[in-house]
Amino acid sequence: MAFFTHHICRGLSSSAVRHVVIKNVTIIGGGQMGAGIAQVAASTGHAVTLVDTNEDILKKAVKGIEGNLKRVVKKKFADKPEAGEEFLQKAMQNVSISTDAGSVVQGTDLVVEAIVENLKVKQDLFGGLDKLAPAHTIFASNTSSLSITDIASSTNRLDRFGGLHFFNPVPVMRLVEVIATSSTSQETFDSLLNFSKMLGKTSVSCKDTPGFIVNRLLLPYILDAVRMYERGDGSKEDIDIAMKLGCGYPMGPFELSDYVGLDTMKFIMDGWSAANPDNPMFAQSEVLNKLVAEGKFGKKTGEGFYKYK
Numbered sequence: 001m002a003f004f005t006h007h008i009c010r011g012l013s014s015s016a017v018r019h020v021v022i023k024n025v026t027i028i029g030g031g032q033m034g035a036g037i038a039q040v041a042a043s044t045g046h047a048v049t050l051v052d053t054n055e056d057i058l059k060k061a062v063k064g065i066e067g068n069l070k071r072v073v074k075k076k077f078a079d080k081p082e083a084g085e086e087f088l089q090k091a092m093q094n095v096s097i098s099t100d101a102g103s104v105v106q107g108t109d110l111v112v113e114a115i116v117e118n119l120k121v122k123q124d125l126f127g128g129l130d131k132l133a134p135a136h137t138i139f140a141s142n143t144s145s146l147s148i149t150d151i152a153s154s155t156n157r158l159d160r161f162g163g164l165h166f167f168n169p170v171p172v173m174r175l176v177e178v179i180a181t182s183s184t185s186q187e188t189f190d191s192l193l194n195f196s197k198m199l200g201k202t203s204v205s206c207k208d209t210p211g212f213i214v215n216r217l218l219l220p221y222i223l224d225a226v227r228m229y230e231r232g233d234g235s236k237e238d239i240d241i242a243m244k245l246g247c248g249y250p251m252g253p254f255e256l257s258d259y260v261g262l263d264t265m266k267f268i269m270d271g272w273s274a275a276n277p278d279n280p281m282f283a284q285s286e287v288l289n290k291l292v293a294e295g296k297f298g299k300k301t302g303e304g305f306y307k308y309k
């Protein structure tokens with residue numbers, strides 16, 4: 001059953017905003033992004049089901065969520081350990097896991113997909129779920145670089161499909177990009193904006209253009225840094241130090257690439273390079289290709305541009 005609310009938007013004199021109240025959320029993909037989104041949604045009172053392909057990944061994700069929440073509790077409830085314990089218990093009770101997306105979407109208001117950055121895989125997932133999810137359920141993708149319109153095209157709910165692009169690490173980064181395609185209804189868009197607000201995030205509205213706002217600016221910068229390193233114009237360590245101390249960035253481009261995941265970086269690059277074969281900005285990077293071919297995806301595998309073990 002769908003729940004709707006009406007309220008008056010401040011600053012938009014008397015324009016009524018209608019949105020689906022999102023209580024039950026299915027998050028597909030229990031990797032670094034999915035687990036982070038699940039953590040934030042559960043700790044803001046949403047009933048979350050986290051879905052992945054196998055139990056081991058899900059168990060690891062839940063363990064990570066609990067560990068992160070304990071860190072939060074230690075700081076936030078330093079003077080009130082009992083209230084902290086209650087917060088932790090409640091948040092953890094809000095998380096369940098499943099390896100069968102089809103069965104859990106039947107009771108969900110929102111599906112947030114955070115699986116591998118591959119158009120076909122995302123389309124297959126949503127195409128299947130579209131047949132099983134209730135009519136009111138909104139679908140959203142956390143894709144970094146793919147077109148939301150292309151992903152949504154595998155479904156018959158174009159009006160109830162949008163983008164929710166979170167940033168890594170989700171519990172810390174305050175932004176969510178909310179993406180509307182030309183078919184996303186106002187009600188869906190407002191529901192996604194409201195959900196982001198309920199998570200305590202600040203949202204920005206984006207069109208369905210490659211990389212939305214942040215990645216359209218961030219990826220060319222990172223790729224330029226990789227090319228600078230490939231030309232031998234600077235060591236990766238010096239480039240990282242330069243951007244941290246010279247620009248005040250929390251991480252240099254190589255540290256950030258390892259943090260995002262070099263596999264994800266390559267998926268993004270490959271997609272953009274296929275769409276813009278003549279643009280040197282998206283030309284293949286030998287160093288990136290080699291690291292990915294060797295399974296060195298960055299922090300999550302213990303090695304990327306740097307070693308973490």
Ligand SMILES: C[C@H](O)CC(=O)SCCNC(=O)CCNC(=O)[C@H](O)C(C)(C)COP(=O)(O)OP(=O)(O)OC[C@H]1O[C@@H](n2cnc3c(N)ncnc32)[C@H](O)[C@@H]1OP(=O)(O)O
Nearest residue numbers: 068071075143144166167168169171172173215250251260
């Ligand atoms: C490609 C994609 O589509 C889009 C993207 O996501 S692009 C990537 C965007 N992300 C970034 O640019 C991240 C840049 N890096 C940073 O902001 C910081 O280095 C960082 C927040 C990751 C770590 O910060 P740093 O100060 O070095 O470490 P640390 O002291 O451990 O953490 C800072 C705070 O974040 C918390 N934290 C760090 N990682 C966390 C995690 N995974 N989960 C929860 N909390 C976390 C810590 O508990 C700490 O909290 P406190 O300030 O209350 O004590």
Ligand SMILES: NC(=O)c1ccc[n+]([C@@H]2O[C@H](COP(=O)([O-])OP(=O)(O)OC[C@H]3O[C@@H](n4cnc5c(N)ncnc54)[C@H](O)[C@@H]3O)[C@@H](O)[C@H]2O)c1
Nearest residue numbers: 029030031032033052053114115116117143144166168260
């Ligand atoms: N890493 C980042 O910094 C970042 C930031 C914003 C958005 N994103 C996007 O979020 C998505 C996930 O990225 P990530 O870094 O969490 O990747 P990840 O590799 O950490 O996790 C992906 C998870 O999806 C699971 N998965 C793959 N196919 C699946 C399927 N069909 N059904 C269920 N689960 C499946 C995998 O088992 C894995 O656990 C990608 O689209 C990525 O572009 C990544």
